[in-house]
Amino acid sequence: MQFENGECELTTFALRQDGSCNQVGDPSSVHDYEYHMYSEATRLNKKYSDGSTAPANPSPKAPSPSLIYEMLRFGRPAGETMPSDVKFGHWRKVTTPEATGWINLNQPTIGVYSDADFPQWAGWSLINDDAGATSLCASPTIRRWLDLDGNGHVTHAEAKEALKEKAVVKRLSMAICKFPIEWSKDESTIKARWGWVNQASEALPVPLTADEFDLLKAHIQALGFWEDIHDGELPKADACWHFPPKAFVAHFRKCGWLSTVEMAQCFPRRLLHLQGVKFVLSTTSWDTASARSEKWVAAFNIGTRRYGISVNRLRLIHLLSHVIPETGNLHYVKEINGELREYQPHYGRGLIQLTHLANYKSYGSFRGFADGNSPLKFNGLGWDPDVLIAKDNDGNHNTSNCVDSACFYVSNRTHMLEHMDAGCSKENAILVSKDVNGYVEIQNLNGLDVRLQAVVYLKSIFMDESNESGPTSITFDWRRNSQQEPVLDEHGHVVMVGHPPRPKKKFYRTQHTIHIVMERQQP
Template sequence: MIISPPFLPAVGVSSNDAFSTDPLMDAVDKYEQDHGIYPVALDRRRHTGIHLKSDILDQRVHAIADGEVVAYRVCEFAIDGGDSKADSNAGFVLLKHTTETGEGRALTFYSLYMHLLDLDSYPIDVTKQQLPEFLRTKSPGGNRDELLPPPAQAGNGLMKVQRKDVLGLRGACQGWRHLHFEIFMTKKDFDEYFGPTQLGKEQVVTPATSDYWGHSYFVIPEDTQFFPLPPDADANGKLGDIAFEKLQVDKNKATLYVEAWFHKGQKYTKVWRDEGNGQLRLLTMAQPGTDKSGQPLERLQAQAEKDYEYTLYDRAMALYKTCPSDGYELLRFGRILSKSDKLPEGERATWMRVTFDDDKQGYVDINNAKIKKLSDADFPFFKGWQKLDEANGPFDADGLCDIDALKALMCNAKERYMPEALARTESGKKAEALARYVRTTKGVREQLRGFICEAPSEWDSSNNEQRFGKLKAPGEHFEGDEKGYGNLLKRVESLQFWDETGLTPGEKLWFFHPLAFIRHFRKCGWRSLPELAQMLPRKSSVEAGGLIEWGTAVDRWQDGETSKLGFMPPNMYLAMNRMWPKYGFTDPQRQAHFLAQIFKETGALRSTVEYGGDNYFRTKYEVLTEQEAGAAFDSLKAKKKAVKYSREDYIKMRIAQARQKAEELENTQPGDGARFRGRGLIHLTGRGNYRKYGRFRKSDFTTDPKCELISTDAFVAADSAGYFWVSKWMVSKDIGASRGGRNISRRADLGVEDDNVHAISVPVNGINPNGPVARKQFFRYANFILGDLPSMPADRDLVRQTDDSQQEQKK
């Protein structure tokens, strides 16, 4: 899923913060306002969204993901927010988003953008042409004299938007400038997606499926043995030529919860100890200063292992000789996710460096069956996820929060000083207590982000009497004031729109803290078929892909292609989603760099096999005769091409080049040139490279017809490209966009400029890579689709790929 927040501030989009895994979300988190806390407003009522206010006056509001319009309202003027003043905006858009995980599981959710600015108030210098067509014309109805908005309009699924489309500008509610923003799911959609996860389960288990994404988590039971070195290490602390630093030996005194992740080549680990009574204590809490690699510890609060990810291939080859591919997954995930694992059980020890007590670290074998292994796909409870329904939530039947119940949910019963309440009602006293608790108790707002709450929508009028009826009770605001209460309901109902959504009135929904939801799913890395189809531009330079219709883009990812230009196996989109997490393509920048290279290598996904006849491959990768070299020279001269060699010297040079190429590729037998032609998404070429990949996978790809699997099997074609990427050794000084060492991600992590694309193209295609313009164009486009830049880079040859059914709405 590709998802982003509704605001795209430049400070987050272009950040070079090496220590932040998601600088855009860090920036948008600062926009959350105190007067719109999730999931409880400070008057104790449910508040199933948040209020966002950016520091940019005319900040655009963007769609967070591709979706269809469920309902909307476009206002011409501001409305009465309750004080007989035109101080509020009632414009909104409700979107439905449907994607899938790459494992065949659907995820359907809704996003709501409320209080969008009315058209009359748009600044002169802000063009409405950025809006989709349906948002440029005011909705019919409304009452300017009474300052009441027009009724909402149904989308009926006929209008679609793409992620980052502008939906409007943020408006105001009762004079407060902000966007009210929600994300929710219906009960059916929620159960379908979250049923297989471990949300709400305190007795977690290692999943039996390969549905893994995001960070890894390990639950280590108490009394687990930690070692100063892996038991089989030699006297120098080496195991399979991999050096291990000597640590401490002991057993942990309580359950440990370990979080591990990779970022820009580094491996980071956080550890919490279970202190009982629902309290977890962070053991990796760092003191001010820097670690050995110069990273600020007070920011990370995690132990860092420099360049660990970049060297995973070397570790896997040294530690898991029987099947390094399986070992590679053990080192990355803590378990083998491949469906055809080949590494014997007795060879799966995976020694991980873990803090197990104050100032104590040791090595533990996380392959131990007693250690539970999870990921962000499981929504583990110890990361703060809590599923709150009516039975275990802090709200009563009126939708009012009970502060004591909220404290209990947070395992925080500490009493706080509360002066005599200034409010005149009992309800006001409780609201004051709640406000003080949320604002002054450290960590409460952060913990509230993990609450996933079942509740009715405030935009559903069928819930009004339940929500507001108590206001007529003795001592409350509308006691004996039926007219005032009626005016309140009139204003509330003028904003509500549930009748136009097609959703069931009165049905309870599951709500998420919107920014927590977005931040979490931005780690998923999987892309749905429609999202991958968007990666191929509708139009690009002829050297890149030329004209690619939507249906063609979908077919190339899903059905493959067989033509005179080559062969592309079916189900490549599934293979890509399986390959990406294994080889660390988990962020948009790496994915965009990878796609730019494979699009050029495969002719925009038209062939996973190098095109040419047997004689072509013989002369290119095997042997060249004197007659053939001479004919080549004569052809150049006939075309009046400049050749700086004599005919005799040219023949010698070309024969020597062919011989050298054959030696480099280890093509030793007649026919090897054609047999081991370039195959896969990044064309693996030559007997030697087929043999090395086979050793990695514990499979022989040098025999017919198995060598053809690298091009005919989508999963092998994708996996071989990931293998090529992480195993590639680059000889280079660490200057500018170039980096030396193993793993092309060393260069992909450096930046998004043309120099970065060229630096990556060299290890993929050679010192003078072919199609340099196409590779750069493919990258700029893929980086826009995957990344958070609000506008596509200027390029007259580029046109964004769009589902044909959306064309009418994109005029």
């Protein structure tokens, strides 16, 4: 099962006797499935009985929408535990060798794997049958792959022809093989591995001379390092697993799990903030970025994995570009002076600060929080955001739910994941900002100055672009003043509203061009 650009595609493979897997029929695909997974989880939750059935024949207890969401994405609970009294059938349409039909993927006989398992059906092979000590391949398995005529003997010419076959090249490119290490500088090991080049063969009609072999040996010893590594956990030189380099790099690029160092690099060292009508520089040191990332990295990785954000670099760029201004680089998880807002006590909390009663209700319902045991001020909500998300900016917060609520908000906003997947241009960043703040006029988008800078910076971290630090210009429309300004009538007089009268204010739109140095965050 694979998610990509909203699509959910299920492909069936059948295992052959030779250990390879072949695809069965065409994949079963559901258009925009991932983009609507939140609403699907909510819909399925509501299909459970409300408990009004007869006690003698009770209906199964309903899993929370968030638990259903995990089951739909991963095929198993990832962040929550499936209660013993909860039943959930994950029915999916699949193609089998016999027919196309429906299978319940949530049952004990179904094994669940991920890319981290290097599954056989994804094309990976473990080759451990080469007993030779030379650098020549003597694996019976690989020789069978190259044996085009199936006569049990592989000639040099036949092997060369086999390497032109796409299926053979594909299998070899994903073969994880065990054979002696090539980075040893031990003279006896070099002779054992490379001594064959001193003799004529079908693959080497003209062998190396003694002097040429000595030159080769000196070159290998100059590059060798295996004997210089002092670690009792290292395997012996004759017992090492080798990944195909290109496939290894391509495979691990799928991993969106960030280390503390990698996460710290995501917080720009220099940012310009509009204060009044001028842009003022703020800086974040490496020590600060590193210390904060260390506190947040585990929860961030779990949350972004749970909601399918970390599997896509574009999604990480857009999410972090909002986390940076919303939290002041992971410093604030509670809206400053939120108690003074008309929507208090449901002011901003979390990494993308969840605000307003309706959003709190949606999140609480999704997670199954409402239990009625909440303080009086949250009586209409049924759970306590001060405990389950954040009470203040002094450390009284739930790190996991600060991240989770932000990822939830991203996932349930209509078209937001779709807009994230579309790219990370200035126009993409503005559209995603509108997804977060509402589709208001551009001057009313909060933090747009930092968000646009963050997207440009994060592109150099996550995408295959130049990492060089240098001046960059960004031109964009936004508010001309960080504070709202009085509204004037056609005569230039300040418009007064309310009782007692007070000046009516708004943000005025203008165009800015800022010149920034995208300095890498590093020690």
